[in-house]
Amino acid sequence: MKKQLKSCFVIASVLLMLAPVSANNVDSTESSGLLTSDSMDGLWVNNTLEISGSTNLNPQNADWVLYDVTNPYVEWPILRSGDFFTTVTPIDEGLWNWTLIIDVQGLNCTCWLEIGQPNGLGKEFLNRIIFIGAGPHNPVISPNHESTIMLDGPVEISATATLSDSMPNVGSIIMNWCSSPNGACDGESFSEIVQVDWNENIGSFTLNATDMDLADGVWSFTYYYQDVYLRESPDIDITVYVDRNAPVSSMISPSESNEGDSILIDGSGSSDGVWTNNLQYVWYVTKPDGSIYVPETSENNGILEITLNESGLHTIRLDVIDWVGRMNTTTSQIYVMNSVPVLGMSIEGTDVINPNSWKFTLGDNISLQPNITDSGDSVEEFTFYWYLDSKLVSNSQDYSIAELDEGIYSLSLIVTDDDGANDSYEIEITIESDKQEENDNFTFGSIIVLLGIIGFSILMFSRIKNKDSESKSLPKWNETTNNTDQDVKQVNSHESELWD
Known part of the structure; x- marks a missing residue:
């Protein structure tokens, strides 16, 4: 809920910044209680204007301007201006009484006095409507409402009329309006005399989008006061945002999913006519056990990306809310199938x-x-x-x-x-056990040694066998040698016989 309220405040702030403010609008309300005066609007003077009040701001820093607002259709001319109060009297710490005296001899106007004092980075203003000279003096009407209005039904607004020589209830408030989606009138313009309820000099009247047949969108309104002598006040401008229709919530989502799968749910098809871009999206998820939570969403709140980790039937709810608070809801169910581990x-x-x-x-x-x-x-x-x-x-x-x-x-x-x-x-x-491991190691080593011995024995046996083979071949050589010796002996024997 806090998130929704914050969004509404942001939208309202943007609207106020975008709303056109007429230079000829007259509003006599004080900006704060730091700069005040007991003098009322409609003061009528001839030669000297004297106004007094109090301030909690440094009185050395003050300026004032006297404008002529007799003709509401021209830029207000400056008749007098100055940089100081006429007199200043300290009353208490941080509090001073002041008096401003202006020579207005020879002037004849419906005038607007504006007194200003710096306050930090801003400025405080005090405004008063003054009638100067013999007249005739045009009326002035000051709005008691904002310059931007959001209209989704009948809205009552009021304004204060300041006149020099007649009563407000014998005059009229005349209103003009037109569709202005881009800031200027687009299409037909309308005008009517407004039905006003007067309480002394404060008039109240109603803006009703249905009675005035206003379609959703941006409208420009202007009204002014006309006194019994047909003299007109400066215009009051209003920017009206009309939203008569409730939004329509729409959702596209799968009907089944597996545990842990990322699911994309599309609610961007929701609409609210010309105000679709201003919709607020609020998502809710109901788990199979009935508990409800609000999932985190991205900057595009019309799209929900979510992972459902519990098997069973989940209910997804989307609430779309327009900027006047109307809401529409749609739901969808997703069956999440269990994943086998x-x-x-x-x-x-x-x-x-x-x-x-x-x-x-x-x-x-x-x-x-x-x-x-x-x-x-x-x-x-x-x-x-x-x-x-x-x-x-x-x-x-x-x-x-x-x-x-x-x-x-x-x-x-x-x-x-x-x-x-x-x-x-x-x-x-x-x-x-460790002992068994040692025995296993010993057995393994013994096998290796035994295999080595067997291999060595085979090698030695092979070598011995080779020597035996060589021995068997030697007698053939010895036999030849013996035969040779016998031949020598026989020769020697024959020689001996010859000698004998």
């Missing part, structure tokens, strides 16, 4: 993902950690069931093997989401 497993301190089996050393303080893929649910919405050899041992998210004895185990995990959908994972884990 997908379960995996990892081992603390390793990069292993989804192993089927794993060996641990007795006393290891290591945990098995589930990896869950589910687009809709958070970890807090899951229930964990750890089974060791078909026996439930834990409901924690992780499972530690620190207290397991030596042996081989079948470890199973079942994960169930808040809608009852589940998945499971099973792994075989082996717990071995």
Whole structure:
């Protein structure tokens, strides 16, 4: 609600800044209580104008201007001006009485006196309508309303008439108006004498968009007072924003979605005629459990991008509000289907993902950690069931093997989401003692040594075998040598026989 009010204030401020202000408008109201006077509008003087009052501002800084507003259709001429009060009397700390005396001899006008004093970065003003000279003097009418009006039904406004020689109730207020979407009249202009209720010099009358057949849009109004002698006051200009019709809310959204999916809901088709661009969008989401929340929206409030993480039937409501407070609502329902979790497993301190089996050393303080893929649910919405050899041992998210004895185990995990959908994972884990690991290492080393011995033996046997082969081939060489020796002996024997 605060956001809506803030938006309305912003729109109203923009309208006030854009509203045209006529240089000939006359408004005698004081801007604040810092600069005041007991002198009333309609003071009639001939030769000397004397006006007094009080101020809470530094009286050394003051200026005044006397304008002639007799002819409302020309730029007001300046008749007199000055920079100081005539007299100043201190009354209290921060309070002074002042008097302004102006020589107006020879002037004959309906005049506008404006007194100003600086106040910080701004300025305070005091305005009074003065009749100077013998006359005749034109009437002056001062609005008691803003220069911009938002019209969605009958609105009563009022103005104060200041006359020099007649009563207000015998005169008339005449109003002219036209459509002005771009700041100037576009099309036909209208005029009528307004029905006014007078209370002394204050006249009240009503603007009714229905009776005046005003379509939604921007209209320019002007009214003035005409006295019994047909003398006219300066014009009062009003910019009127007409919004008679309620907005129409429209929404385009899917009927189904999955948990965790990003959904785009389009409400930009909502309309309010010429004021569609000024619509305010307010979104509401009702969860399956009946709770309601307001989702965050982007700068384009006509588009809602949302992620629904709970399965079930969600109701989306869009309220569109125009700048006069009319509202129209539309709703849509989206059924969000549950996403089934997908379960995996990892081992603390390793990069292993989804192993089927794993060996641990007795006393290891290591945990098995589930990896869950589910687009809709958070970890807090899951229930964990750890089974060791078909026996439930834990409901924690992780499972530690620190207290397991030596042996081989079948470890199973079942994960169930808040809608009852589940998945499971099973792994075989082996717990071995440090001694067994040393024996295993010893056995492995022994096998390696034995294999080395066997290999070395084969190598040596091969070499021995090769030497035996060489030995068998040597007798052929020795036999030749022996035969040669025998031949030598035989020759020697023959020689001996010859000698004998």
